[in-house]
Amino acid sequence: MTPLIKVRNLSKRYRSHGREVQALDDVSFTLGERETLALVGPSGSGKSTLSRAITRLITVDGGEICFAGEDWLALKGAELRRKRRYMQMVFQDPLEALNPRATVFSAIVDPIRIHGLAPRARWRQEVSQLLDRVQLPSHLMDRAVHEISGGQRQRVALARALACKPRLIVLDEAVSALDVSLRSHIIDLMIELQREEGLSYLFVSHDLAVVKAMAHRTAVMEAGRIVELGPTQDVIDRPQSNMAKALIAAVPRLIRSRNP
Template sequence: MPSDAVLAVPAVAATATAVTPVLRVSGLSVEYRTARGVVHALDDVSFELAPGETLGIVGESGCGKSTLARAVVRLLDPSAGTIQLGDTDITHASRRRMRAARRDLQMVLQDPAASLDPRWTVGDLLAEPLEIHGIGSRAERRARVADLLGKVGLPPEAAQRRPHEFSGGQRQRIGIARALALEPKVVVLDEPVSALDVSVQAQILNLLTDLQRTLGVSFLFIGHDLSVVEYVSDRVAVMYLGRIVELGGRDSLWRRPAHPYTRALLDAAPRIDGPAAPAGPALTGDTPSPYDLPSGCRFHTRCPIAADVCRRLTPAMQTLSPGHHVACHFPEGRAEPSTPQPAINR
C-alpha cells in the first residue's frame, strides 16, 4: 500500500457496548440446502456496531464473510438469529418494511462494474434511490446528485456519462456515492477495494475514512487483506468456517492475538515496515468441507495446539479483557483449557 495510506492509522472508537448500537446481530445462522446436503455458511454469529464505528470482518475464502454481508442487508434470509437495525427488527421484514429500512442500511459491492447498470447515466443511477423513496423535487435531486459526486471526488459533469466511461476506482466512487444517497446509518462494504489496483485502493480507503469522519456513518467492512482491515477498522472480528472465533479492538487484536487461527493469519501476512515478529507454527491441511464440519472446535483439524478437548467440545466465547473476546479452549496458548466448557458439538 502506498505511503499515504499507512502514515497514520485512525484512532480506535469506543466499543459497541459503550453506546446504543445502530446494528445488532444475535445468533445469526444461514444454511443452504443442496443435493449434497446442508451447508452451514453461518453459525451463531453475534456482534454489535456502534454509531460512527468500523467493524472489520476477516478470514480465509469460504469462511462466511460475504454470506454475513448479504444476510445483514437481507439479500439472504437467515435460518436463525436476529438482525436489529436501530430499534427495528428486520430479520424477517417484508419487502415493504425492508424498503423503508433501506434508507438506513446500504451496501457497496466488490465489483463496481457489475453493480452499476451500464445503460443508465451516473446521474440517473444516483437519483434512482431518491426517486424510489420520494425524496425532493427533480431539481433538488439533481442538486443532490452533484453534491454526492463532489463528496466522492468526481466532477458534476460525470452525471452525464455512463459507468463504462470510468476507471475501476471511479466506478467504485460512484458505487459509494449511490450507497450514501439516502444518508444511511450503516453501510456494508463487501471487499470494496479487492478488485482495484493497490494505488487506487489507498485512495478509496482514504475516501471512506474521510466520509465516515464527515457523515458519522457506520461501516461493516468485509476484507481478506489484513493491512487494509487494520487501516480502516476500529474493531475486528475473525471468522473461521462460519463462526466468529475472535473479536476485539484493532490494536488489542494485533498486539495480543489470542486464537491460534488469528495468530496464523497475522504470521502469514507480509511485513515491510520493520523486523518480522517471531512466527508461530504454520497452518497445515486444508479447510474442512462445509458439508461435513468437524466436531468440537472447527479449527482443531489444523490447529498446532489442539488437544482432545478441542475435538470433543465447542469452545464458548469468553472475555480476555474489556472488548476482547475469543472462542478457544487454550486462549493465548495456555497449557490448561479454560472454563466453562459448553455442551458437546453436534
C-alpha cells in the same frame, strides 16, 4: 458506545447438490454508531454470507438482528422498502449493483427518486454534490456506467450508497480490486465520511493493511463462526485464536507494530 446493530445467534445453511454447508453458525456481535468493524477470515468462512444476511439480500435460518432499535428481520413490504435505505451494501464488483447501460446520473439519482429524498428540480445538483463527495468531476454524470473506469465505478457505487443517507454501509471487498493509490484515497474518503456523517461500516477485507487503517474492531471468521473479536490493534498484535494467528503470520511484518 450506542449499538446501531445487534446480531444474535445468526445461522444460515446452504443446501446444494445434496451437500449442506453451515455458512453461518451461531454468529453474534454488535456494531456501534460511528464504528467500523472489519470481518476477516479465509475464503469460504462466511464473510459474504454474513454481509448478505445483514443487508437482507438472503434469508437466514435462525437468529435475530436489531438495527436502529428495530427487529430488522421482521420488517417487510413497504416498511422494509422504506427503511432499507439506512443500510447500504457496496460490492467488490460495482456492476453487481449498477446497471452498465444506465448513466452515472441515473445510477445515483435512483434512490433519491425512489425514496423521495429531494425534489426533481434539485436532482442534478444533488448528484453533482455526491460526485464531488467521492471526488469525481460532475461532468461524469452524463456518461454510461460501462464507459467509466473500475475505480470511478466503485466511487459511483459509493456515491449511490451515500445518496440514501444510510446509517450503515456494508462493504464486501469493495476496495480490493482498486490499485494501491486509489485504495488509500478511498479509505481516507470513507474515514472522512464517517466523521462527517456519523456512518458505521461493516467491512469485509482480506487486506490487513486496509483493516488496520480503517477498522476500530476486527472479527475473525472461520467455518461460519466468529472465533475472535476485539480491537483491531489487539487482534493484530496479540492474536488469540489459531485462525487469527495464521492470518497475521501471513502478512508483512510492517503491518504488525510489535514483533511476535
